[in-house]
Amino acid sequence: MSERLEDAAPTAIPGGAAPSEILAPPPSAVSAFAPASEAGSVVSMSNRPKPATLKDVARRAGVHFTTVSLALRGHPRIPLTTRERLVRLASEMGYTRDPVLMALTERRLRARASGRRPFVALLSNHPTRESFDSTEHMRFFLAGAREQAEASGYECELVLAAGSNPNGAALIRELTRRDCVGVIFAALNPDYPLVRGDWSAFSTAKIDARHTEPDVPFVSNDQLQVVRLACDRAAELGYRRPGLEIGVIDEQGTQHRFTSGWLLAQRNRETEARVPIFKHELAEKAESTAQRLGEWVRTNQVDVVLGNSPFTLELLRMAGLRVPREVGFICLCRPSAEVRIAGVAQDHRLVGAKAMELVAMGLRIGARGAAALRSDSYVAGRWHDGATAPGRP
Amino acid sequence: MSAAKSSSVAARSVRAPTMKDVAREAGVHQSTVSLALRNQPGIPVATRERVRAAADRIGYRPDPALDAFNFHRLAHQPARSSRALAFVADAKSWDEFSRRPANAEILRGVRHAAAASGFVLESFLVGSSQLSSKRLDQILRARNTSCLIVGPLALETRGLSLDWTGLCAVRIESFHLQTQIDIVAPDHRGAARRAFEELRRGDRQRRVGLIVREDEDLRLDGAVMSGFLTAQACVPDLPEIPPYLLGTRESVAGAGVRRWLRTHGVNAMLLGESRWRRELTETAKEEGLSLEAFASLDLAGAEAGETGIDLQYFRLGEFAVESVAIRRQANRRGESVSQTATVLPFSWKPGR
Numbered sequence: 148m149s150e151r152l153e154d155a156a157p158t159a160i161p162g163g164a165a166p167s168e169i170l171a172p173p174p175s176a177v178s179a180f181a182p183a184s185e186a187g188s189v190v191s192m193s194n195r196p197k198p199a200t201l202k203d204v205a206r207r208a209g210v211h212f213t214t215v216s217l218a219l220r221g222h223p224r225i226p227l228t229t230r231e232r233l234v235r236l237a238s239e240m241g242y243t244r245d246p247v248l249m250a251l252t253e254r255r256l257r258a259r260a261s262g263r264r265p266f267v268a269l270l271s272n273h274p275t276r277e278s279f280d281s282t283e284h285m286r287f288f289l290a291g292a293r294e295q296a297e298a299s300g301y302e303c304e305l306v307l308a309a310g311s312n313p314n315g316a317a318l319i320r321e322l323t324r325r326d327c328v329g330v331i332f333a334a335l336n337p338d339y340p341l342v343r344g345d346w347s348a349f350s351t352a353k354i355d356a357r358h359t360e361p362d363v364p365f366v367s368n369d370q371l372q373v374v375r376l377a378c379d380r381a382a383e384l385g386y387r388r389p390g391l392e393i394g395v396i397d398e399q400g401t402q403h404r405f406t407s408g409w410l411l412a413q414r415n416r417e418t419e420a421r422v423p424i425f426k427h428e429l430a431e432k433a434e435s436t437a438q439r440l441g442e443w444v445r446t447n448q449v450d451v452v453l454g455n456s457p458f459t460l461e462l463l464r465m466a467g468l469r470v471p472r473e474v475g476f477i478c479l480c481r482p483s484a485e486v487r488i489a490g491v492a493q494d495h496r497l498v499g500a501k502a503m504e505l506v507a508m509g510l511r512i513g514a515r516g517a518a519a520l521r522s523d524s525y526v527a528g529r530w531h532d533g534a535t536a537p538g539r540p
Numbered sequence: 541m542s543a544a545k546s547s548s549v550a551a552r553s554v555r556a557p558t559m560k561d562v563a564r565e566a567g568v569h570q571s572t573v574s575l576a577l578r579n580q581p582g583i584p585v586a587t588r589e590r591v592r593a594a595a596d597r598i599g600y601r602p603d604p605a606l607d608a609f610n611f612h613r614l615a616h617q618p619a620r621s622s623r624a625l626a627f628v629a630d631a632k633s634w635d636e637f638s639r640r641p642a643n644a645e646i647l648r649g650v651r652h653a654a655a656a657s658g659f660v661l662e663s664f665l666v667g668s669s670q671l672s673s674k675r676l677d678q679i680l681r682a683r684n685t686s687c688l689i690v691g692p693l694a695l696e697t698r699g700l701s702l703d704w705t706g707l708c709a710v711r712i713e714s715f716h717l718q719t720q721i722d723i724v725a726p727d728h729r730g731a732a733r734r735a736f737e738e739l740r741r742g743d744r745q746r747r748v749g750l751i752v753r754e755d756e757d758l759r760l761d762g763a764v765m766s767g768f769l770t771a772q773a774c775v776p777d778l779p780e781i782p783p784y785l786l787g788t789r790e791s792v793a794g795a796g797v798r799r800w801l802r803t804h805g806v807n808a809m810l811l812g813e814s815r816w817r818r819e820l821t822e823t824a825k826e827e828g829l830s831l832e833a834f835a836s837l838d839l840a841g842a843e844a845g846e847t848g849i850d851l852q853y854f855r856l857g858e859f860a861v862e863s864v865a866i867r868r869q870a871n872r873r874g875e876s877v878s879q880t881a882t883v884l885p886f887s888w889k890p891g892r
Contacts, residue, residue, distance in 0.1 A: 298870035520884065526878050528878070
């Protein structure tokens with residue numbers, strides 16, 4: 148069974164004339180400017196009202212359409228009386244210059260003339276290209292954004308904006324000068340001063356660092372799903388006492404998505420049977436964290452530790468625990484090079500592509516800056532077996 | 541003179557290749573190029589590949605400014621060519637579908653955005669007494685419909701046997717479907733956290749409980765429950781109140797709810813659906829308890845004047861259409877390699 152709900156109907160958009168306003172004028176207004184035969188062709192419109200165009204105005208006035216175009220822009224080459232006559236006629240016929248259309252036409256002509264595509268900046272605050280390239284997830288963010296940009300017909304360029312630009316305003320001016328239409332804030336350091344400024348001229352999205360300005364469409368890995376997936380696999384591998392170890396800063400930066408995933412995964416256990424979450428602050432010394440971690444593992448009889456970084460392996464070693472014999476380890480953000488480590492690999496490439504898609508969506512519907520709708524997108528990770536969690540017999 | 545000549549040569553060399561250039565290169569008509577690059581099944585695979593190779597060779601890429609231009613024109617004019625967008629739901633009838641206010645709002649948003657994008661909307665009901673999804677697949681193919689929105693499906697509809705490879709698709713909620721099609725949904729997790737905090741804002745001693753239908757929360761992949769559990773976990777030393785998951789045939793006046801209310805001394809309540817409020821107040825009274833405050837989580841759609849969350853279902857419908865449109869523009873078809881879910885903001889209504 149199928150049912151057509153509704154035909155696409157013409158919709159008035161801000162800046163354009165509403166369909167009801169562009170019906171043909173009464174015949175008396177027509178004959179003053181053009182022979183009746185020609186006026187007839189203008190008046191006889193289809194049932195659907197169609198907005199008047201430059202050419203309609205020109206035909207009615209008996210001039211070339213470029214004359215109308217120049218006159219409506221107040222060009223001095225057109226005699227004043229003609230200009231006034233054409234402006235009056237255009238307004239009678241309901242022709243309005245559409246700012247959106249004008250901007251698009253102009254931008255397109257400029258893009259063609261310079262042979263360049265409109266570009267979207269992937270903004271990073273890595274100090275150098277080498278340090279950017281040596282950071283795996285950054286490299287993948289860029290690759291994913293580039294692929295998606297290619298498919299949508301944009302250029303995506305990496306812009307390293309640490310140090311050289313003292314403030315956001317200078318950076319924004321520079322991007323504007325280079326015809327930048329969109330910006331992806333790629334995992335910026337939270338204390339990054341450059342993001343402050345007026346970004347309303349760009350279509351924007353950001354990757355990670357959700358609590359930083361500006362408040363725009365957001366994309367990240369799905370930590371909630373990652374923790375649930377890790378818990379499911381740990382159970383399949385025979386582990387009975389999984390424990391979650393997490394940095395307070397990661398927990399806050401993700402609006403507690405690690406905790407959410409953990410609580411969902413553990414909801415069928417009695418409260419007493421759950422291992423409390425191990426939290427540590429950035430400021431704490433590694434020796435102290437390692438010591439507390441060791442105590443936590445022993446007191447709670449944890450048989451596998453779920454941690455966000457491979458560094459947890461080092462902490463476990465410092466605590467005198469042997470992996471995997473005494474305790475297993477599952478990494479929640481497994482670097483692709485660390486094949487020995489069991490855990491969830493995150494799809495950074497798709498995160499980059501998604502950010503680009505949101506920027507393109509903003510450009511398509513013309514929503515920029517504050518007009519863009521806030522949204523949070525999360526990309527799932529995938530499990531990889533590894534020697535650090537071989538399973539319990 | 542020679543300077544002028546060389547500059548005109550330079551100008552020609554920077555001109556971006558057009559679809560016509562690709563057509564000449566591949567020896568086909570321009571409209572074939574257009575269809576082939578959009579991966580239309582009407583064009584033989586070999587031709588599609590040949591055209592794509594030709595486009596790559598001469599460096600043709602679709603122009604986003606031009607696309608925006610066309611989008612803009614379509615916003616003014618009725619669509620002449622049919623760019624069909626299919627909307628799929630699994631209710632017994634459209635009346636039944638729209639009886640849930642959330643669904644009606646979603647569909648209103650879908651219609652609105654579809655009209656603005658020049659889509660012709662066609663809607664389909666699948667299910668035991670309706671179309672089989674196999675039949676739907678045939679229909680979509682026959683009509684050359686490649687844009688699809690899967691509406692919020694019930695838990696019983698486990699999957700749709702559609703060939704996703706040629707489709708630009710998103711699903712609204714329906715986390716339980718066995719597919720990797722991208723999801724758009726309200727931020728249920730954030731909404732549950734916010735409502736919990738709002739109820740405790742009035743009184744820190746409040747013992748806030750949550751009642752949600754079990755099938756509803758499963759359909760949302762536990763999002764409501766996880767928000768509620770997380771909100772509790774964020775308050776130090778708060779004894780946990782487990783969420784109450786209501787069975788399909790269970791009433792909020794039933795023995796299970798009564799026992800739960802008594803055991804945990806619940807005196808404030810997050811409700812999956814606001815229509816339970818009156819009955820629950822009565823139930824609590826019979827148990828000698830008083831429920832001081834309620835907040836609706838808007839899972840079925842809003843009631844006027846109710847305190848609680850507004851999940852903004854209209855915007856959700858619009859966003860789904862925009863997601864499909866952008867996917868179509870970038871020719872992104874089929875399932876994702878990794879599942880992606882996008883959640884949209886909600887608002888809090890103080891209400892009565």
